[in-house]
Amino acid sequence: MPTLADVGKAAGVSRGTVSNVFNRPELVRPELRERVEAAARALGFGGPDPKGRLLRDGKFNAIGFMPPGAYAISEVMRSPYGRELVLGVSLACDEAGTTLSLVNGTDNTRFASIRDALVDGFILGHSADIGLIISVQRRRLPFVILESDAGPDINSIKIDGRSGAVAAVRHLTGLGHRHFAILSVRRTPGPPIVHMPGQATRPLLAGFPLDDERLDGFKQGLAEANLSIDDVPIIETIPGEPSAGSVVFDRAPEATAILTMSDWQAITILDEAVRRGIDVPGHVSVVGFDGTAESARTTPPMTTVAQDVIGKGRLAARMVLDNEAPRQVVLPVELVVRASTAAPRTKTR
């Protein structure tokens, strides 16, 4: 690849003049400019290499998004929540004219990815791994972490997951439900894990504040109705697990209401219900979480704990772009009641 200097030599001018031809052509005499351009063309020089400019100027003009947990960026793009989040981030990037880098880092390469990422700031998906935070801090880049409060010195944005979970349960107990099942998130690869009541290995502390908080909200909501979460089957599946619906219906047939951790999971259940001819909400009620656009268009339209995912992504991007004093933002949540919930079935099935 030819460089500015090469072109300069070929055209009989200095490096600096060639740079000017490309960056401030008005500074150089037309005929000379032409000569330089001709030389550039002849050499196949395609303009100053951004690498050089970068080293000099120091700004990447990009922010990085690191998926939560050990997820790959394609997994983020697959989930309705992830897509809306990225949409929110991209909105802010559009406004700021910034590139959005979806940074890939599987397991052990995540740290190197952060170390090497060509970005001016980071948005970290929720994560159980404190190491990621340290990696970003090392680089002294502005960043924000999602769905985990990491203390007063660190930008964070989370929703009030507990209240949302409580609201979901209240809505259902208010409708008369007494028999629940919970579809929770498995954060390690593998098949669904079923925790039946009375079993030793009840989860409840997965290590992901996101999940724990919601589970705790469910527990609290149930307690308010004199129900114990210990009597509720909890099924953990990795996001997008297609068999999630099957497992829930097979292992918790007596449940009249199913609580989930995401719209995506709820969609899986709804899909399975259609497949099995199970009436929602006649036979069983289903509540989603997140309030993504998809939740409004399911069959039937879904009752869900809605948050402003797009707004969250956008705010996150703004926070790293603006780089002001660290804040801890807790976003509100709102139960949106649609048609996937109703009073419990009386008997039968």
Next chain:
Amino acid sequence: MPTLADVGKAAGVSRGTVSNVFNRPELVRPELRERVEAAARALGFGGPDPKGRLLRDGKFNAIGFMPPGAYAISEVMRSPYGRELVLGVSLACDEAGTTLSLVNGTDNTRFASIRDALVDGFILGHSADIGLIISVQRRRLPFVILESDAGPDINSIKIDGRSGAVAAVRHLTGLGHRHFAILSVRRTPGPPIVHMPGQATRPLLAGFPLDDERLDGFKQGLAEANLSIDDVPIIETIPGEPSAGSVVFDRAPEATAILTMSDWQAITILDEAVRRGIDVPGHVSVVGFDGTAESARTTPPMTTVAQDVIGKGRLAARMVLDNEAPRQVVLPVELVVRASTAAPRTKTR
């Protein structure tokens, strides 16, 4: 920001040793290593700056995605098609361990964006603008352009849009439809444009091969049934235009079948039908385009011209990553018949 040299001075060692401490610690004697690490900590040095490494090594380890037309990246992320495309690209990026940079470029900044993008290759959304291709070629980066054939020397991937369009029309004429409306794409900002039959300003050549080809397919399909596209109302709306459904129902009430350019548009129509209590497919049939995941979950599930969007994105990424001899790929398309199409209503409304 301290540099390797600063740390070296502080620790009484050379630049090179500090570099080794961070990149090949096994090469440096433990006690010295410790001393250097202490100095780094004291100075607040967070590891070698990627900018320097970049200049030396020359690889960005990222590929860029440039939205089609003059769209912003948030607009891509908003459309079902765009999201699946990006998902496909991210799949390949995951496999290759590459960062995916969503490059922002509004109108006149697009060229600068391409010039400055910190990427090793580009995926160009379909575009009417030859200038973008030239910009990328200038940088001698591998790239692929979507949905436009730019000649044998340029990587391109497109679907067989014409066949898809023909198949959609055949399906409908086979069902007995004679009265159509077409919902096409407006590629400039602004409200819907309605082209009624007999009007002077019929579109048909928008300058976007993508649209033109599909329109031409509709024309051909209609001709096969002795119908003329000149008798069909054509409505052009920008993607995501919420009033699209309204405009179609208001301006083409006699249509018994509506052809669209994307699932997104078809969804808009379906939503409006629900709002107005119009029966699909009893009163009017609707056909989408793209076969995104969303199309399977609409009410009613949508008949659509399906393509493998994810596969397309993935292939595109592979092509730039592999950087082999240029190919022009044409992907097949398949009409997926679901429940949004049926025989036309007999009379009434």
Next chain:
DNA sequence: ACCATTTTTTGGAGCGCTCCAAGAATTTTA
């Protein structure tokens, strides 16, 4: 024709790093 201006062009400095051949220090071997 000469000096004062104005317009163009120049090339050094510096951005921060990694590689690598060579030199220095240490350890091993005889």
Next chain:
DNA sequence: TAAAATTCTTGGAGCGCTCCAAAAAATGGT
């Protein structure tokens, strides 16, 4: 204990660019 082998450390070179102060060239005025 000296020579040989091994392990560590060093600093020059070079990656490609932009900025900028200064030099050179062109222009204008008298």
